[in-house]
Amino acid sequence: MKTIPRRSIGGDQTASSPKLVILGAGITGMFLAYYLRKDGYEVRLIDKDPVGREASVYNAGLLTPSFAPTPQLSKLQLLSAVIGRRGPLYISPMQVITHLSWFRIASGKALTGFEESTMKIGKLSLRLYEEFFSSENIDPDLAKGVVGLYRTVEDAKAFSTRFGGKLLEPAEISRMGYKGLEGGILVESEFSINPAKLFKQLRTRIQEMGVVITLDKEARLDDGARPRARYMLDGKVFEADSIIVSAGSWTRTLCNQVGFEPEILPASGLVMIYDTGGRRVIARPTLLEDYGIGIAQHDDHTLRVTSFFEMVGFKKHYGEGRKKWLVDIVSRHVTDLSKLRLVEEGIGFRPCTPDQFSVIGRVPYYENLYVASGNCRLGVTLAPASAYILRSIIRGEDCLDEIKPLLSPERFHS
Ligand SMILES: Cc1cc2nc3c(=O)[nH]c(=O)nc-3n(C[C@H](O)[C@H](O)[C@H](O)COP(=O)(O)OP(=O)(O)OC[C@H]3O[C@@H](n4cnc5c(N)ncnc54)[C@H](O)[C@@H]3O)c2cc1C
Incomplete structure (x- = not known):
């Protein structure tokens, strides 16, 4: 002790x-x-x-209550989350069987x-x-302003109409270090640490x-x-x-x-921390909303990439295929990912009701x-x-x- x-x-x-x-x-x-x-x-x-x-x-x-809404999932997406690990969400069938009451409440709750x-x-x-x-x-690398990025401008507008935030032009998104994403929202009053x-x-x-x-x-x-x-x-x-x-x-x-x-079950997520070698890779902490991926650069060296929502109990393992999915998406949408060095990996468990x-x-x-x-x-x-x-x-x-x-x-x- x-x-x-x-x-x-x-x-x-x-x-x-x-x-x-x-x-x-x-x-x-x-x-x-x-x-x-x-x-x-x-x-x-x-x-x-x-x-x-x-x-x-x-x-x-990310300290960002504005991005609280759960991404809308179709029945098909939910079903595929139970069948296999394709996107960020996975629910093990064993969890559903073992915790039927939790899933019954979740599906019945408006x-x-x-x-x-x-x-x-x-x-x-x-x-x-x-x-x-x-x-x-105390200053834990406080960065003001959180960005949500979307494949389409329509999705960004839909978010902005419901929850506020400043709509971003594609050129602004590109200046922040991203590519292949047309829609964006900036919530200036929220922050990351x-x-x-x-x-x-x-x-x-x-x-x-x-x-x-x-x-x-x-x-x-x-x-x-x-x-x-x-x-x-x-x-x-x-x-x-x-x-x-x-x-x-x-x-x-x-x-x-x-x-x-x-009625609390764990949902795991993966965190990958990179050393950028002194370069600023992205301008603002960001959520890639279509993929459930968070990216934040805390200082000139530290870039944090997070994703996945897996209901698999307390299993602490992500296979190479899952990590590749994450790295591929991030490479597709972050303009300059060259010379990054992976320095730390960790798994956290979200307490979910x-x-x-x-x-x-x-x-x-x-x-x-x-x-x-x-x-x-x-x-x-x-x-x-x-x-x-x-x-x-x-x-x-x-x-x-x-x-x-x-x-x-x-x-x-x-
Ligand atoms: C990948 C990922 C990304 C996330 N991103 C965000 C985000 O951007 N913004 C946000 O707001 N939230 C985010 N979350 C959620 C957030 O991290 C958690 O909700 C939060 O950290 C939970 O904090 P906690 O103190 O309640 O639990 P924990 O941090 O899990 O702490 C609980 C502690 O209890 C201890 N403990 C357990 N059992 C016992 C026992 N019997 N005796 C003594 N000690 C015990 C554990 O060792 C642990 O240290 C994320 C979570 C994950 C996994």
Whole structure:
């Protein structure tokens, strides 16, 4: 076990400060620790990983609620996603058979209203990010303005009519470093970050504030004292005033230990990081919307390419054929890909619910057990707001109260 010591105390911790334990030190768990420590709670953060990074490091780093809408998929496209790996989406038939209730809810849920509510949470989150960056003097390679590119101008116009954003001329798209894509949208108020830098800087900051971080320890939940939940490490049982499960795609495993089903399944994605040798390859962080590919250049050397949405459980493998598909598409649409050197590859697991909202709130039948899952495709974007919403629930305060029922852990069971 590696325990990182406190360096200095933030907040008003006293002998009687409420003790709060967060299981999962990804981006959501760390923002929870940040806000609750500021409120004066004594916070312990536990992660099973020696570093504790998972999806919070291996993602596209786009903070962009405007691109929340799920790409429209025909029945044929969905069927082909189950039959084989042709495009970015793949769903293993075994997952469908094993988790029928999840897929039944997903196919029955009308997602109307998803965009509007997600935009509200997203706007709060972007404001919290801006406050966090300026008050903590943190800069994880912040780049303003996110671009969505489409094969046709009509698709870009359709997006712009529904969700706003400035339409781009083909010449502008070409100047940004792209080819073969006619339609584009620029959302100037949204941004991208380097997720690895954000992760590191936030981790350092919460340590400085006095959050105790225990790594390389897999926690379990114990229901022996219901309605009080307890947590276990190395077979020993511990109590806390509040326990928060913030374990991303593993939230389900922990919740199942106390008899609760949060309906969260993992969807994996691949991240490839290149050294550009000092060249700027693209001008703006971009989503190639027809392919589900994200591309962002964080500095003069680091280019991040991400794709795939595979529901295959926790399988951590992408074959050469899949990588070739990704590289071929990127080569087709990025003008100058010469002399790039692949320096890192990683796989992240998106915590996905069937209605695409996060799960945030108190776990039914428990007084002191809470859950704050990341969001499937927008977990980094929404992390500060998710933490803020759960903080308000724990403290009995108001915060986007009209949206809380959509996030409630009980919503799939009523
Ligand atoms: C390829 C890809 C691209 C993405 N792109 C974007 C994007 O551009 N923008 C965006 O907003 N979102 C994006 N996402 C989604 C986003 O990355 C995730 O939603 C987010 O990182 C989830 O954060 P989290 O803290 O909830 O979970 P995680 O980062 O998965 O952290 C959960 C932590 O819990 C720990 N844990 C699990 N079980 C236990 C246990 N029993 N005991 C102790 N610790 C435990 C794990 O080790 C892990 O560190 C992307 C995801 C992927 C995979």
